[in-house]
Amino acid sequence: MMAECLKNENVQIAFGYPGAAICPFLDYLYRSPIKNVLVREEQNAAHEASGYARASGKPGVCVATSGPGATNLITGIATAYMDSIPLIVITGQVSSELLGRDVFQEADITGACEPFTKHSYLVKSAADLPRIFKEAFHIASTGRPGPVLIDVPVDIQMEEVPEFVYPQKANIIGYKPRTTGHAMQVKKALAAMAEAKRPVLVCGGGVVLAGARDELVAFAQSSGIPVVSTMMGIGVVPMDSPLYLGMIGMHGHKNANRAMHEADLIILCGARVGDRAVSAPEQMGEKATIIHIDIDPAEIGKNVTAHIPIVGDIRLVLRDFIEQSAVSVPKEWIDAVLRYKKEFVPGGEPDNSSGFVEPRSFMRVLSSLMEEDAILTADVGQNQIWAARNFNVKEGRFLTSGGLGTMGYALPAAIGAKLAKPRRQVLCICGDGSFQMAMCELGTLCQNDVNIKMIVMQNDRLGMVKEIQDNKYGSRYAMTLLQGNPDFVKIAEAYGIPAAIATSNGEAERLAKEMFASDRAFILVCRVNPDAPTI
Amino acid sequence: MKYTLSILVENQPGVLSKVSGLFSRRGFNIDSLAVGITEDPAISRITIVVNGDEYIVEQVEKQLNKLIPVIKVKVLQPDLFISCELSLIKVNCPTKQRAEIMKIVELMHAQIVDVATTSLTIQLTDNDERTQTLISLLKPYGIKEIVRAGTLAIEKGPTTARKQNS
Numbered sequence: 001m002m003a004e005c006l007k008n009e010n011v012q013i014a015f016g017y018p019g020a021a022i023c024p025f026l027d028y029l030y031r032s033p034i035k036n037v038l039v040r041e042e043q044n045a046a047h048e049a050s051g052y053a054r055a056s057g058k059p060g061v062c063v064a065t066s067g068p069g070a071t072n073l074i075t076g077i078a079t080a081y082m083d084s085i086p087l088i089v090i091t092g093q094v095s096s097e098l099l100g101r102d103v104f105q106e107a108d109i110t111g112a113c114e115p116f117t118k119h120s121y122l123v124k125s126a127a128d129l130p131r132i133f134k135e136a137f138h139i140a141s142t143g144r145p146g147p148v149l150i151d152v153p154v155d156i157q158m159e160e161v162p163e164f165v166y167p168q169k170a171n172i173i174g175y176k177p178r179t180t181g182h183a184m185q186v187k188k189a190l191a192a193m194a195e196a197k198r199p200v201l202v203c204g205g206g207v208v209l210a211g212a213r214d215e216l217v218a219f220a221q222s223s224g225i226p227v228v229s230t231m232m233g234i235g236v237v238p239m240d241s242p243l244y245l246g247m248i249g250m251h252g253h254k255n256a257n258r259a260m261h262e263a264d265l266i267i268l269c270g271a272r273v274g275d276r277a278v279s280a281p282e283q284m285g286e287k288a289t290i291i292h293i294d295i296d297p298a299e300i301g302k303n304v305t306a307h308i309p310i311v312g313d314i315r316l317v318l319r320d321f322i323e324q325s326a327v328s329v330p331k332e333w334i335d336a337v338l339r340y341k342k343e344f345v346p347g348g349e350p351d352n353s354s355g356f357v358e359p360r361s362f363m364r365v366l367s368s369l370m371e372e373d374a375i376l377t378a379d380v381g382q383n384q385i386w387a388a389r390n391f392n393v394k395e396g397r398f399l400t401s402g403g404l405g406t407m408g409y410a411l412p413a414a415i416g417a418k419l420a421k422p423r424r425q426v427l428c429i430c431g432d433g434s435f436q437m438a439m440c441e442l443g444t445l446c447q448n449d450v451n452i453k454m455i456v457m458q459n460d461r462l463g464m465v466k467e468i469q470d471n472k473y474g475s476r477y478a479m480t481l482l483q484g485n486p487d488f489v490k491i492a493e494a495y496g497i498p499a500a501i502a503t504s505n506g507e508a509e510r511l512a513k514e515m516f517a518s519d520r521a522f523i524l525v526c527r528v529n530p531d532a533p534t535i
Numbered sequence: 536m537k538y539t540l541s542i543l544v545e546n547q548p549g550v551l552s553k554v555s556g557l558f559s560r561r562g563f564n565i566d567s568l569a570v571g572i573t574e575d576p577a578i579s580r581i582t583i584v585v586n587g588d589e590y591i592v593e594q595v596e597k598q599l600n601k602l603i604p605v606i607k608v609k610v611l612q613p614d615l616f617i618s619c620e621l622s623l624i625k626v627n628c629p630t631k632q633r634a635e636i637m638k639i640v641e642l643m644h645a646q647i648v649d650v651a652t653t654s655l656t657i658q659l660t661d662n663d664e665r666t667q668t669l670i671s672l673l674k675p676y677g678i679k680e681i682v683r684a685g686t687l688a689i690e691k692g693p694t695t696a697r698k699q700n701s
Binding site for chain 1: 548590600602604605
């Protein structure tokens, strides 16, 4: 019956790992047209579902058994929660009559996941399943999206229900997300924009989630307001477009941060002003008027005090802006931000002599070699910042774990994204640390013949932390040296995946071209100088 | 400052842990919490008294609203609601002091609900301030046990928490 619910929600694929307590459901799934993908560790089932959800725009489905299967999912669920990714997480649970007795493979997963789920269900009766699934999909994919957990005891999975009727609509009295922005607030915002001398538009992950890319670009173009982006907002505005200034924050572009600093009006679009994007949010409002647009009312006033809050779907609010706005940005401001942009020189020059690939310039080359609508996934650490700062995402996507900062995200997310968009080029960028966290998924990749391209930036260090230790802890490298790294090319060979190693930028470029030309998965290992800077 | 919140929730398993978990997770302090069903058996009311500033109470309200089973959150306006709390107080009471304690009980409009040779159990339904007064009056006799139910609150006049929902 649960498989029947998924079919009604038009689910095409489920990522998971089996166990006794989820077997009845898996058996139904096996006999349904839904494709099931066996992962190699449960956390990656959630990441693959997340990559799938982000690439397809539909909730991703992942499945695990009770106890350790479920607890292994937690990091994946929390990762999705922090980045507001819609997931349906289905876990098996021990039999209803044994609940609470600490039997084999029992864990209170709804309790454990309480802080990381948008909502969760512990199913008490099979008759509730259709309603619960309908509600779960509705909750996961509307408003501010997020993961929803459905924990189903094994006896309930087997329970026969006389008649299966799938509800047409979810009716939850306490859940009615607001979509259109309040007309008065929109007016106030437009008035503030008309008065502003130095406005800046901040594009956050909410713009991506709302599918408001076209609206944001259209509004930026019609109003002429310069755009900066948070890490989660990368890819909304192509980096080569004239009024795009770059990424803000701790690891952001200097000119983008400078524009934020000098602005007298900051329009936050689906950006929650996390600490990595703005280090002192309380000071932001002292110098500038802040318009904060978010679908989640709780984000408004949480990290930054907004002068003009607008609760609503960013897409609809931006449409209101486009229709009603007659903003003209003073030329001096445009000239200034364009001058800052011009003065900004991205770091890193190609290196063909030291035996290492210079990562930042290589990222720029990689980006020029890829198709316009390619999907890029980046892991966490130096590789993430190299990619975020230097990649030119045009029509494609940039997928990374921005909120929780989960290492090992890029590879499974890339697999999920490729399964959602088989025709698109998918590139995964990892460090040697993060790659090893998810390396087991090469098995999933082979089993499902997933053609993704992988780049492993190997410096035999956990580079981001090493850099912190260099700056603050007297270069005492506690737990950051990856001695004992394997030969990644041989690992790839063991899986039957073509691979190569590059020790100079010239070689890396040549191999990357070869990699993109091949119609199979490929691992390109780049040797990177351990002292290569992040920024 | 203390704020009283009236929260209507769907009466389903786990809802109380969802609400209380949110408080501990976000570092909000609960002064008291009381739950019971309402005129509609499918809906329960949770009355919470929190200690905090305006920022905290605004965050509490917004975060509570995000919970799916939460139907309505209302921060009650000071002076515009009635609140009371039920307390049961067991106090040492040798026979010779009984009359004395009964006098206090009468004075405070409390009730004696159990009598034994060496103790008395007193029931009081009143606001926090008067409850504290009774407790301090009884203290010299030796209080053995106090059971308090948590503050209940209802708005004055015809206004209800639910009405403003629509």
